[in-house]
Amino acid sequence: DAGVIQSPRHEVTEMGQEVTLRCKPISGHNSLFWYRQTMMRGLELLIYFNNNVPIDDSGMPEDRFSAKMPNASFSTLKIQPSEPRDSAVYFCASSPRRGSPFFGANVLTFGAGSRLTVL
Amino acid sequence: AQSVTQPDIHITVSEGASLELRCNYSYGATPYLFWYVQSPGQGLQLLLKYFSGDTLVQGIKGFEAEFKRSQSSFNLRKPSVHWSDAAEYFCAGIAGGTSYGKLTFGQGTILTVHP
Numbered sequence: 001d002a003g004v005i006q007s008p009r010h011e012v013t014e015m016g017q018e019v020t021l022r023c024k025p026i027s028g029h030n031s032l033f034w035y036r037q038t039m040m041r042g043l044e045l046l047i048y049f050n051n052n053v054p055i056d057d058s059g060m061p062e063d064r065f066s067a068k069m070p071n072a073s074f075s076t077l078k079i080q081p082s083e084p085r086d087s088a089v090y091f092c093a094s095s096p097r098r099g100s101p102f103f104g105a106n107v108l109t110f111g112a113g114s115r116l117t118v119l
Numbered sequence: 120a121q122s123v124t125q126p127d128i129h130i131t132v133s134e135g136a137s138l139e140l141r142c143n144y145s146y147g148a149t150p151y152l153f154w155y156v157q158s159p160g161q162g163l164q165l166l167l168k169y170f171s172g173d174t175l176v177q178g179i180k181g182f183e184a185e186f187k188r189s190q191s192s193f194n195l196r197k198p199s200v201h202w203s204d205a206a207e208y209f210c211a212g213i214a215g216g217t218s219y220g221k222l223t224f225g226q227g228t229i230l231t232v233h234p
Contacts, residue, residue: 033221048221110162110164
């Protein structure tokens with residue numbers, strides 16, 4: 001398996017522009033998570049999906065952020081309009097179907113991250 | 120509130136020395152606990168996990184962790200550190216019995232290894 005695949009790995013954009021980050025989870029995993037990592041705040045959970053349905057988006061900072069999961073193999077995180085304070089590394093992670101951790105539930109596999117810089 | 124705390128922001132050890140990274144948790148019931156490692160510019164890699172049974176858990180790269188209910192701790196250990204272990208380490212937890220949901224991460228501990 002290729003693991004969790006994120007794109008782009010690096011994005012530099014100007015304030016006000018739209019940014020779309022993409023994630024392909026591991027095949028067979030049905031939970032998907034978007035995290036943001038900054039020096040000041042550490043790792044923050046933004047939103048997570050189970051079976052393509054958003055379960056908890058309480059971590060999404062504001063309406064400028066939106067996430068979708070149109071199918072089991074693809075998710076996007078969009079920021080519109082972007083601001084300098086959105087600069088961070090955004091991680092996508094996936095985990096297997098719900099059940100016992102013996103079978104991997106709750107064990108997150110992370111992508112390599114998308115480093116976003118908003119000028 | 121459910122939380123995971125890593126008291127040490129930065130630890131420096133010499134290569135070959137033993138290592139212990141601290142993690143304390145606060146959950147109503149026995150949580151599921153994890154240690155992840157992040158090398159510079161990389162994503163997080165799972166080192167080991169605890170959810171029940173033996174309180175001493177073995178992981179990859181020679182790491183182990185011990186779950187101590189009486190101390191609400193899940194400290195990560197390695198008997199002899201290698202220079203390649205320099206990275207940031209994260210402890211994480213989730214309420215036990217939860218089949219899916221949010222992992223809570225600690226603040227991370229940066230490990231520096233001196234030659």
